Amino acid sequence: MNRRKLKARIMALLLGTVILAGCGNKASAPINVETGNGTSENTKTTNSNQNSFVVTRDMITYDNDDYYTDWTKENPVYVELNGSSANxxxxxxxVDGSKVTITSAGVYAISGKLEDGQIIVDLKDKGTVKIVLNGAEINSSNNSPLYVKSAEKVIISLQGGTQNTVVDGEKYALEDSSEEPNAAIYSKANLTINGNGALTVKGNYNNGITSKDDLKITGGNISVYAKDDGLMGRDMLIVKEGNIKIEAGGDGLKATNDSEELKGFIGLQGGSFDIKATKDGIQAETSMLIEGGKYTIVTGGGSANAPSKAKIEGPGGKGLGGNPPQKTTGESKPNSSNTQNAQTPPSNTTVPNSNNEGTTTTASSETDSAKGIKAKSDISISGGIFNIDSKDDSIHSNNSVNINSGELIINAGDDGIHGDSTVTIRDGKINIEKSYEGIESALITFDGGETRVVSSDDSINVGGGADGSAVNGRPGQNNLSTSGNNKLNINGGYIWVSASGDGLDSNGSIYMNGGTVVVNGPTENNNGALDYDGEFIMKGGIIVSAGSSGMAQAPSDSSTQYSIAISFSSTQKAGTSIALKDSKENTIAAFTPEKDYGTVVISSPEIKKDGDYTVYSGGSLVGNSTNGIYTGNDHKEGTKIVSFKITNSVTWLNESGVTTAKTGGHGAEKQGHRYSKNISICQCVWYALADTLL
Known part of the structure; x- marks a missing residue:
């Protein structure tokens, strides 16, 4: 070894030591050293909710008086408001000046205008008060205009054909410090709103409508403008029917009781909702059940206001962060010579620490949640039509999400659908038009339905740990780990994804028993159309995926259904059809990738052992596709690429014929330690310098 080379290597070692010393103080998260068996030495557990339950239909109940009745036959008391007084x-x-106090149960019909006063319900005994708003305008400059201080239950009926308004001021002057009204309509008792009339509520002080117990709505045209939350029911908030419009500086709809068993939930069975909220659109402190209704939800100004997420990709295609990678005998180093797909980080990109999986954000320090629909325990959707445009996640549960039916259009600044523990899709139509990651959970199951996902990172992402994201926190918040409990199960349905990151990404395993999956994967070689750390067992269904070749994977060799994977020597242009045909020229599967691709994976029950097959490129697809895949004789005039015989469960191909599976990185087989998904940029420098010394 000449002296110049020796000197250079010593200098490189010293430089690497200095860099690592500077990085050491920034490491604040456990490092996942992932091994070939798909396990992780450190995993992040999800915080459990002590009041965890699933809302069922029998928990959403209404009494007869919750529905509108003809109050004129109920011996009403008439209250006529006259500016600064009332009759x-x-x-x-x-009546005391501009203050009207109801002290007995009964029906009270209120009309006229109160310029600066209050309607107070303060019963001496238990009972129900029905307040009929019959063309009433109630204003208060320094308190809650409609304040239920004491009652068993209060019903607000909106007379058909009338417009009613309740408006408070920006500051309250409370006579008793023990009082706590903070909404234009504030009730310490169960509160129901019904009828066919219109009600406009302006909560300039804080909330629009608040009940400290139950809040039920069975009808009415209700518009709420609130400085903070729009509608709040502490114990429950349930809606049967009604047209509800909310513009809120806080949350749109909210239930808040997390200390009592089976409380703090939301149940929505019908109605029309137009919600614009700075924070969450619909938020339950415990669980939520939606069975019907029409929902337009915009949070935080919409997905266009989401912070940019500039990613720095490291070895293995994932984020950078952590300690120097371990190197075992025979382990290959990252391919530093392949610069074809090298990316230059944006000028505003910062060096990540070990806590954020290599992604950084240019967002401000704001941490408020701006999710479309959120619950701590469970979200179950069994009907309804949704159009959600959220700055943060569109649907988010700290535990489970269940979609049993419904139609959802989602534009998310972060995850389209996120459940810390599980996401289960049984039926329905889901169209995630925009997302950072489409669907994310530790356990994702597709049993049916039609799901379409467009994502700027991973489309379907399985990984452990709670999502700590808020409007600025998404990149790297999960610190996803490899765990045997992380699974993607596909039993049925149709799944179509277009991903700039991984198409199907499981930090665990994938099991497919049925259904159809179409993956338009990434064009960059640091991600893959299919990406898993454990195994991918293919037993049934059809999958067609196209993406880059650098991290290409196919189903595992232990699969019982046969698959083929072909890698091309050069990138194939978007719109170039790919077809697999049998010896009789019947098309097994053909489709047209929407992006450039280098590797295609096809698995179908029609692929048989010892069968002869041919892959064609180009040509035209005619006839009608089934879920984007053409079969039968629908492919015409393509160019023959390669012919082969099926002998193994997975047949790897190139233009010359049968080849072997790739190894290393995210390849088909992983042996020994592989590069962690939490490698820091300092590690990357260390690795490069270390390689010069070895």
Whole structure:
């Protein structure tokens, strides 16, 4: 070894030591050293919710008086508002200046305008008060205009054909410090709103409508403009029917009780909702059940306001962060000579620490949640039409998400659908038009339905740990780990994805028993159309995936259904059809990738052992596709690429014929230690310098 080379290597070692010393203080998260068996030495557990339950239909109940009735036959007391005073016809209410206090149970019909005063319900005994808003305008500059201080239950009926308004001021002057009204309509009792009239509520002080117990809505045209939350029911918030419009500086709909068993939930069975919220659109402190209704939800100004997420990719195609990677005998180093797909980070990209999986954000320090639909325990959707445009996740549960039916259009600044523990899709139509990651959970199961996902990172992402994301926190928040409990199960349905990151990404295993999957994968070689750390057992269904070749994977050799994977020597242009045909020229599967690709994987029950097959490129696809895949004789005039015989469960191909599976990185087989998904940029430098010394 000449002296110049020796000197250079010593200098490189010293430089690497200095760099690592500078990085050492920044490491704050456990490092996942992942081994070939798909396990991780450190895994992140999801915080459990002590009040965890699933809302069932029998928990959403209504009494007869929750529905509108003809109040004129109920011996009403008439209250006529006259500017700064009021007249009462009947007994049960008294007037003190501009303050009307209802002290007895009964029906009270209110009309006219109160310029600066209050309607107060303060019963001496238990009972129900029905307040009929019959063309009423109630204003208060310094308190809650409609304040239920004491009652068993209060019903607000909106007379058909009338417009009613309740408006408070920006500051409250409370006579008693023990009082706590903070909404234009504030109730310490169960509160129901029904009828066919219109109600406009302006909560300039804080909330629009708040019940400290149950809040039920069975009808009415309700518009709420609130400085903070729009509608709040502490114990429950349930809606049967009604047209509800909300513009809120906080959350749109909200239930908040997390300390009592089977409380703090939301149940929505019908109605029309137009929600614009700075924070969450619909938020349950525990669980939520949606069985019907029409929902337009915009949070945080929409997905266009989401912070940019500039990613720095490291060895193995994942984020950079952590300690120097371990190197075992015979382990290959990253291919530093392949610069074809090298990316230059944006000028505003910062060096990540070990806590954020190599992705950074240019967002501000704001941490408020701006999710479309959110619950701590469970979200179950069994009907309804949704159009969600959220700055943060569109649907988010700290535990489970179940979609049993419904139609959803989602534009998310972060995850389209996220459940810390599970996401299960049984039926329905889901169209995630925009997302950072499409669907994310530790356990994702598809049993049916039609799901379409467009993502700027991974489309379907399985990984462990709670999602700590808020409007600025998404990149790297999960620190996803490899775990035997992480699974993607595909039993049925149709799944179509277009991913700039991984198409199907499991930090665990994938099991496919049925259904159809179409993957338009990444064009960059640091991600793959299919990406898994454990095994991919293919037993049934059809999968067609196209993406880059650098990290290409196919189903595992232990699969019982046969698959083929072909890698091309040069990139194939978007729109170039690919077809697999049998010896009789019947098309097994053909489709047209929408992006450039280098590797295609096809698995179908029609691929048989010892069968002869041919792969064609180009040509035209005619007839009608089934879920984007053409079969039969629908492929015409393509160029023959390669012919072969099926002898193994997975047949790897190139233009010359049968070849062997790739190894290393995210390849088909992983042996020994592989590069962690939490490698820091300092590690990358260390690795490069270390290689010069070895």
């Amino acid at each position: 009462v016809k009947g007994s049960g209410a008294m």
